[in-house]
Amino acid sequence: MNFEIQLRLWYSENKRSLPWRKTKNPYNIWLSEVIMQQTRIAQGTKYYHHFISTYPTVKDLANAPLDAVLKSWEGLGYYSRARNLHLAANQIVTLFHGNFPKDYSTLLSIKGIGPYTAAAISSICFKEEIAVVDGNVYRVLSRIYGIETPINSSAGIKQFNQLAQKLIKGCPLPGDYNQAIMEYGALHCTPKNPKCNTCIFSSTCVAYNTNTVEKLPVKTKAKPVKDRFLSYLILFKDNKIAVEKRTHKDIWQGLFQFPLIETENGNATVLKGTKMAEPVKHLLSHQRLHITFWQIKHPEQLPKTTYHWVDVDMLQTLAFPIVLKRFIDANLLHL
Numbered sequence: 001m002n003f004e005i006q007l008r009l010w011y012s013e014n015k016r017s018l019p020w021r022k023t024k025n026p027y028n029i030w031l032s033e034v035i036m037q038q039t040r041i042a043q044g045t046k047y048y049h050h051f052i053s054t055y056p057t058v059k060d061l062a063n064a065p066l067d068a069v070l071k072s073w074e075g076l077g078y079y080s081r082a083r084n085l086h087l088a089a090n091q092i093v094t095l096f097h098g099n100f101p102k103d104y105s106t107l108l109s110i111k112g113i114g115p116y117t118a119a120a121i122s123s124i125c126f127k128e129e130i131a132v133v134d135g136n137v138y139r140v141l142s143r144i145y146g147i148e149t150p151i152n153s154s155a156g157i158k159q160f161n162q163l164a165q166k167l168i169k170g171c172p173l174p175g176d177y178n179q180a181i182m183e184y185g186a187l188h189c190t191p192k193n194p195k196c197n198t199c200i201f202s203s204t205c206v207a208y209n210t211n212t213v214e215k216l217p218v219k220t221k222a223k224p225v226k227d228r229f230l231s232y233l234i235l236f237k238d239n240k241i242a243v244e245k246r247t248h249k250d251i252w253q254g255l256f257q258f259p260l261i262e263t264e265n266g267n268a269t270v271l272k273g274t275k276m277a278e279p280v281k282h283l284l285s286h287q288r289l290h291i292t293f294w295q296i297k298h299p300e301q302l303p304k305t306t307y308h309w310v311d312v313d314m315l316q317t318l319a320f321p322i323v324l325k326r327f328i329d330a331n332l333l334h335l
Helices: 003-014 026-036 041-054 058-063 066-073 080-096 115-126 135-145 154-168 174-187 312-317 322-331
Strands: 226-234 240-245 260-263 273-275 280-283 287-296 308-311
Touching: 003 154, 003 174, 026 041, 026 080, 026 115, 041 066, 058 080, 066 080, 115 174, 135 154, 135 174, 154 174, 226 240, 240 312, 280 322, 287 322, 308 312
Parallel strands: 226 287
Antiparallel strands: 226 260, 240 308, 273 287, 280 287
16 A cells, blocks of 8 residues: 555544635635644634634635734734735735636745645645645655655755655545645654554654654754844823834734834833833744833933824734733733
């Protein structure tokens, strides 16, 4: 029995019941794939249901204001996904009359749809033989085939993609196969404590038979984490509070924040201000943020910025980064 048949049989008996697996609608599949990137299943499922109910079609998503989409995304992180989601929806409506392209190559022309997402949509919805390659697939293939090439190297990416494409060739249900190999990595061939004793590939798995399971896949060291020091200024005036939108290309682009002073070493000099809460550390993929919140007594002494005044009650309607939303919920909504 060949590799893809074994996987599909395992999948038919062991797959999780997830809402996006009950449809072949490319809009639903696309939403699920974008939402589930860098997100746990339990958390992502809630957002998936919310998006489907709030924006039932790609046209509804395209017609929604970007601020509303960012608000719906609040708490998921990696906000470029939400911005690209909105841009892509507009592109699909404008260029393809609201219909998703049926082939991998054309899907790649849409903003924010990369090789992985295009492969998922084209294989699941349109039965195109294009293999998905994500972290789960890297792990399963590296262990079973004993591949030691780093998965984040150009040589490794090429090698794994070629192997994955070879394995899916001729598969009658490529969408099921793609979901099966990802599910196998998520449930069985896990990063820690994989279930090797009950693995359907244990007799042929190179890593299992050479005692190298824990060493694979190989990944080169990530770039060092950068420290950033952010001082947010909390300014009140007549039951209003100062906010501004992050418009430059950086973390949290398009989201709201309070007026900000950023320094290189955390020694921010804030004019006649008092700390409102304990400093917070917030980790992003390659950045460590050190955040302090200051209530300012005399805002007229501060340099002019782009902030404007909104009612404190309006804070709940604006899209903030999750670390600022937590501060708002704990310190401002009861004022």
